[in-house]
Amino acid sequence: MSPSHQLPKNYDIEEVETRWQSTWRDEENYFDPVSSKPQFIIDTPPPYPTGNFHIGNALNWCYIDFIARYKRMRGYNVMFPQGWDCHGLPTEVKVEETHGITKNDVPREKFREMCRDLTLTNIEKMRATMRRLGFSTDWSHEYITMLPDYYRKTQASFLQMLKAGDIYQSEHPVNFCTRCETAIAFAEVNYAPRTTKLNYFDFDGVEIATTRPELLAACVAVAVHPDDERYRGMKGKRLTVPIFGHDVPIIEDVAVDPEFGSGAVMICTFGDKTDVYWWKQHSLDLRKAIDRQGVMTATAAPYEGMTSEACRKAILADMEESGILKRQEELEQRVGTCWRCKTPIEILSERQWFVRVHRDDIMDAARRVSWTPEHMFTRMENWAESMEWDWCVSRQRIFATPIPVWFCTACGEMVIPAEEDLPIDPTVDKPKAPCPKCGGSEFTGEKDVLDTWMDSSISALHVTGWDGTGKPPYFPAQLRPQGHDIIRTWAFYTILRAKALVGSHPWDEILVNGMVLGEDGFKMSKSRNNIIAPEEIVGQYGADALRQWGAGGAATGSDIMFSWNDVVAASRFQTKLWNIFRFVMGHLEKGADPEAPVTELTDRWLFVRLSETVAEVTAAMEGYQFDRALRAIREFAWNTLADDYIEIAKGRLYTDDSSRDSACSALRTTMDVLCRLLAPIIPHFAEECYHNLAGRSVHAEAWPDFSYTDDEARRHGDLLVKTIAELRRYKHDKGMALNAPLGHVMIYAPEPVDDAGDAGRALNADAHWSTGTPRLEEVVSGVDFNMAVIGPTLRKQARGFMQAVEALPPELLKNPPATVTVDGEEIPVPPASFTPKVAYRVAGEEVDVLTLGDVVVTIGHQP
RNA sequence: GGGCUCGUGGUCUAGCUGGUUAUGACGUCGCCUUGACAUGGCGGAGGUCCUGAGUUCGAAUCUCAGCGAGCCCA
Numbered sequence: 001m002s003p004s005h006q007l008p009k010n011y012d013i014e015e016v017e018t019r020w021q022s023t024w025r026d027e028e029n030y031f032d033p034v035s036s037k038p039q040f041i042i043d044t045p046p047p048y049p050t051g052n053f054h055i056g057n058a059l060n061w062c063y064i065d066f067i068a069r070y071k072r073m074r075g076y077n078v079m080f081p082q083g084w085d086c087h088g089l090p091t092e093v094k095v096e097e098t099h100g101i102t103k104n105d106v107p108r109e110k111f112r113e114m115c116r117d118l119t120l121t122n123i124e125k126m127r128a129t130m131r132r133l134g135f136s137t138d139w140s141h142e143y144i145t146m147l148p149d150y151y152r153k154t155q156a157s158f159l160q161m162l163k164a165g166d167i168y169q170s171e172h173p174v175n176f177c178t179r180c181e182t183a184i185a186f187a188e189v190n191y192a193p194r195t196t197k198l199n200y201f202d203f204d205g206v207e208i209a210t211t212r213p214e215l216l217a218a219c220v221a222v223a224v225h226p227d228d229e230r231y232r233g234m235k236g237k238r239l240t241v242p243i244f245g246h247d248v249p250i251i252e253d254v255a256v257d258p259e260f261g262s263g264a265v266m267i268c269t270f271g272d273k274t275d276v277y278w279w280k281q282h283s284l285d286l287r288k289a290i291d292r293q294g295v296m297t298a299t300a301a302p303y304e305g306m307t308s309e310a311c312r313k314a315i316l317a318d319m320e321e322s323g324i325l326k327r328q329e330e331l332e333q334r335v336g337t338c339w340r341c342k343t344p345i346e347i348l349s350e351r352q353w354f355v356r357v358h359r360d361d362i363m364d365a366a367r368r369v370s371w372t373p374e375h376m377f378t379r380m381e382n383w384a385e386s387m388e389w390d391w392c393v394s395r396q397r398i399f400a401t402p403i404p405v406w407f408c409t410a411c412g413e414m415v416i417p418a419e420e421d422l423p424i425d426p427t428v429d430k431p432k433a434p435c436p437k438c439g440g441s442e443f444t445g446e447k448d449v450l451d452t453w454m455d456s457s458i459s460a461l462h463v464t465g466w467d468g469t470g471k472p473p474y475f476p477a478q479l480r481p482q483g484h485d486i487i488r489t490w491a492f493y494t495i496l497r498a499k500a501l502v503g504s505h506p507w508d509e510i511l512v513n514g515m516v517l518g519e520d521g522f523k524m525s526k527s528r529n530n531i532i533a534p535e536e537i538v539g540q541y542g543a544d545a546l547r548q549w550g551a552g553g554a555a556t557g558s559d560i561m562f563s564w565n566d567v568v569a570a571s572r573f574q575t576k577l578w579n580i581f582r583f584v585m586g587h588l589e590k591g592a593d594p595e596a597p598v599t600e601l602t603d604r605w606l607f608v609r610l611s612e613t614v615a616e617v618t619a620a621m622e623g624y625q626f627d628r629a630l631r632a633i634r635e636f637a638w639n640t641l642a643d644d645y646i647e648i649a650k651g652r653l654y655t656d657d658s659s660r661d662s663a664c665s666a667l668r669t670t671m672d673v674l675c676r677l678l679a680p681i682i683p684h685f686a687e688e689c690y691h692n693l694a695g696r697s698v699h700a701e702a703w704p705d706f707s708y709t710d711d712e713a714r715r716h717g718d719l720l721v722k723t724i725a726e727l728r729r730y731k732h733d734k735g736m737a738l739n740a741p742l743g744h745v746m747i748y749a750p751e752p753v754d755d756a757g758d759a760g761r762a763l764n765a766d767a768h769w770s771t772g773t774p775r776l777e778e779v780v781s782g783v784d785f786n787m788a789v790i791g792p793t794l795r796k797q798a799r800g801f802m803q804a805v806e807a808l809p810p811e812l813l814k815n816p817p818a819t820v821t822v823d824g825e826e827i828p829v830p831p832a833s834f835t836p837k838v839a840y841r842v843a844g845e846e847v848d849v850l851t852l853g854d855v856v857v858t859i860g861h862q863p
Numbered sequence: 864g865g866g867c868u869c870g871u872g873g874u875c876u877a878g879c880u881g882g883u884u885a886u887g888a889c890g891u892c893g894c895c896u897u898g899a900c901a902u903g904g905c906g907g908a909g910g911u912c913c914u915g916a917g918u919u920c921g922a923a924u925c926u927c928a929g930c931g932a933g934c935c936c937a
Contacts, residue, residue, distance in 0.1 A: 004899085009899095009900095191936080191937085273937090334937085373868095375867060375868070376867090378866075378867060379866085379867065379934095379935065379936095381866095382865090382866055382867080382935075382936065383935085383936080386936065386937075484934080484935085485934085485935090487935090488935080488936090515934085517933095521875095521932095521933090523933095552876095552888095553875095553876090554875095554876080555876095555877090558868080558869085559868090559869095559933075559934080561875070563874095563875065563888095563889085565874085565875075565888070565889045565890090566875085566888075566889085568889085568902085569888055569889070571902080572902050572903095574902095575900070575902050575903090576899095576900065576902080576903080578899090578900085579899045579900035579902095579903085580899065580900080581899085582899055582900085583899035583900080584899085585899095586899075587899095627876095627877085628877090631877075631886090631887075634887090635887085642899085642900085643904080643905095646899080647904090650898090650899090654898075725905095728904095728905065728906090729905080729906070731905090732894070732895085732905055732906055733906085735894075736895095737894095737895060737897065738895070738897060738904075738905065739895095739897040740897090764897090784883095785883080786882095787882045787883060787920095787921075788882060790882090790920085791881095791882055791920065791921065792882090794920075795919090795920055796919095796920050797920075798920040798921075799920055799921090800920090801920095802920095
């Protein structure tokens with residue numbers, strides 16, 4: 001017999017999920033600008049449109065979607081926008097590759113157009129994946145940073161900060177990638193280990209150790225530690241630089257490490273960050289030996305025109321030949337590299353644009369944000385404390401937001417556009433008025449463009465309705481979800497910009513998610529061949545299974561290993577739920593009074609458990625602990641509902657008894673609540689069930705407000721479940737089938753229990769409850785201590801007390817004395833500090849006896 | 864070198880403010896085709912809770928040190 005006449009036996013994941021995805025309407029997820037509900041705006045991460053929505057994105061978006069759906073059910077006016085952070089080098093590189101050109105082969109605007117075309121194609125691919133994962137995105141709040149509507153705001157934000165003095169241009173050493181031919185920010189520098197040679201050579205009589213001999217031409221001083229006896233009295237002397245012949249001073253500085261190399265270091269402009277520090281501290285000269293392409297300049301003649309690599313070899317060869325190279329040592333070092341292309345960065349002094357970093361302001365704002373997990377705040381703090389230079393925001397690239405300024409050709413005055421004229425491209429557009437200083441009409445547009453983080457760091461302003469000035473109408477956003485890998489960039493810069501432009505923190509809360517690792521425990525990468533694409537998972541097990549993996553795979557915030565096991569377990573859970581649901585629907589279809597009250601013990605017990613589950617899941621969702629939420633739901637559905645409740649109440653459902661209606665009501669309510677609890681995590685499955693149950697969409701329903709207390713039902717129900725479990729074990733141990741008939745069963749409990757016959761039907765036995773005492777011989781076999789009472793009450797005497805109690809004669813264990821003797825001292829026996837363990841012996845009758853706590857069960861041998 | 868996180872049966876994992884059968888999943892072994900489900904049910908085996916010291920009547924849980932892993936930064 002089919003349990004339900006309406007529902008198919010198998011849950012067809014692909015069919016159900018795609019059916020609902022084509023049924024749901026985008027409008028259902030739109031933020032309502034005139035709603036009276038409290039707002040919940042999520043400042044979602046705008047991914048880089050690579051064309052692949054990878055599994056790390058998927059995890060992040062699962063979290064966001066759980067929250068968005070949950071908050072909607074809790075009555076919030078939710079905004080779940082979708083941005084695309086388009087600008088940047090990878091797209092330029094891809095375009096160059098695909099078209100077989102370099103950026104300078106075509107006009108700038110043509111190149112940008114190619115980049116835009118590629119980006120739009122990629123966005124389309126990623127949108128498709130996102131839809132298949134069932135995210136409740138508000139597509140009416142999509143933003144694309146490369147389009148005029150958005151980069152107009154980026155330019156407006158630039159001008160506002162420029163006018164406020166928070167942006168300035170200056171010649172200053174910057175990190176420079178010679179392959180990308182652009183300046184980059186510290187946040188874009190990664191450090192990679194590498195083995196290099198430390199070269200010792202004779203520098204006009206002083207031994208110097210350096211890893212960068214090619215920078216000899218850029219040497220501007222030699223530094224030693226002031227306490228270093230070897231160089232006592234050398235300060236102020238001048239040395240002649242080998243090969244190049246210019247003079248440099250000897251200086252003293254405590255930052256020199258006397259233990260490293262020879263204790264004397266040559267300062268070049270610039271070998272590393274420390275050189276910049278010394279250069280500033282001691283007002284040294286500037287000698288540029290390497291240019292933007294990484295090629296030696298005229299300063300480095302006769303090595304001019306060589307790459308720095310070739311120059312290094314040539315200089316070392318020349319040093320060796322002239323006998324000044326003394327020896328070389330292997331050295332492990334960590335070298336700064338460009339995060340996009342892995343090329344070692346150079347530090348070049350360049351005219352660039354900078355954003356002022358007001359560290360204390362930023363940290364004040366960061367402290368007003370609630371961080372989950374809390375320790376992620378420390379990362380922000382550490383990063384802010386280590387910032388030494390301002391944020392370099394200019395880039396010498398093409399596909400990016402143009403810096404909207406011109407310079408007067410005649411007098412050099414900087415001219416900026418009016419806000420209403422934005423967006424502009426200063427290399428194409430012209431100022432509308434002559435130069436205010438000299439009246440000149442010839443201008444040069446700024447060719448530099450902005451760091452892409454200048455685009456994405458105003459996302460919080462954009463989604464809260466910013467139009468380029470003033471305070472956004474919905475500011476601040478409620479939540480920023482993001483990965484911990486971009487705390488030093490996106491989170492840091494967003495706080496910086498919100499503080500600078502609006503004067504306050506951008507969001508109330510930030511939820512930081514972990515990284516997804518491959519099944520082997522390592523970061524997913526092509527070289528390890530451990531990449532799993534979301535499409536692969538969805539194709540086999542569906543979006544809901546992937547979402548369950550995201551919810552349950554790890555505690556929110558910690559890194560999560562991908563595991564096919566978890567996905568399979570997730571899909572099995574859905575199968576189990578589907579069978580539960582079919583079973584329930586089958587019984588509801590057979591007819592049941594929907595208004596019938598829930599009266600029977602087992603049914604009321606189920607409600608108690610359901611009520612506890614709702615409380616637990618709600619608390620977990622409030623704290624973004626999706627793993628706890630899912631675990632509580634699974635535990636309830638699989639163990640409490642399926643294994644315990646249904647197995648016990650099943651027999652009653654097949655009767656015509658009036659108590660059947662009570663069970664049907666309990667099941668109807670339970671399925672209703674369960675669907676709502678599941679809705680944020682597995683929206684397709686929950687929708688399919690709920691529609692069959694209630695004929696409406698579960699996603700338009702409120703979060704369940706189910707609260708039920710019934711102490712008696714809880715006590716008696718627990719007793720019933722425990723007793724039946726024990727009798728199942730009894731049958732199992734006897735080698736009986738679980739549905740095999742059992743003889744006369746008497747359950748002696750301390751309180752009268754009315755189970756409506758459930759125990760008898762579940763056990764296929766003639767079962768009766770009694771408060772009497774079985775006529776059995778009772779034997780005290782030991783004692784159970786209640787440490788939660790004994791520990792705090794007796795402290796150091798606890799051990800002695802327990803020994804004293806164990807020594808008591810059996811009859812005193814059943815009727816405890818007022819005091820016991822511990823170390824010769826009479827101490828009072830705390831109430832409820834122990835209970836005797838009681839065993840029962842058969843007294844004449846041929847019965848088996850089971851004891852569980854204070855319940856005794858006797859089982860007759862034959863029916 | 865500094866900071867952060869973590870170290871629990873074969874594998875992955877829960878265990879937040881300390882309390883005596885340490886959770887679950889996968890795997891494994893045995894029994895059961897019971898009127899929702901064999902993608903199932905019931906039961907079992909399997910753990911020095913990384914190591915050492917300390918605090919405590921009591922430590923997987925708190926403190927310190929060590930070892931190891933990952934991430935971030937110098």
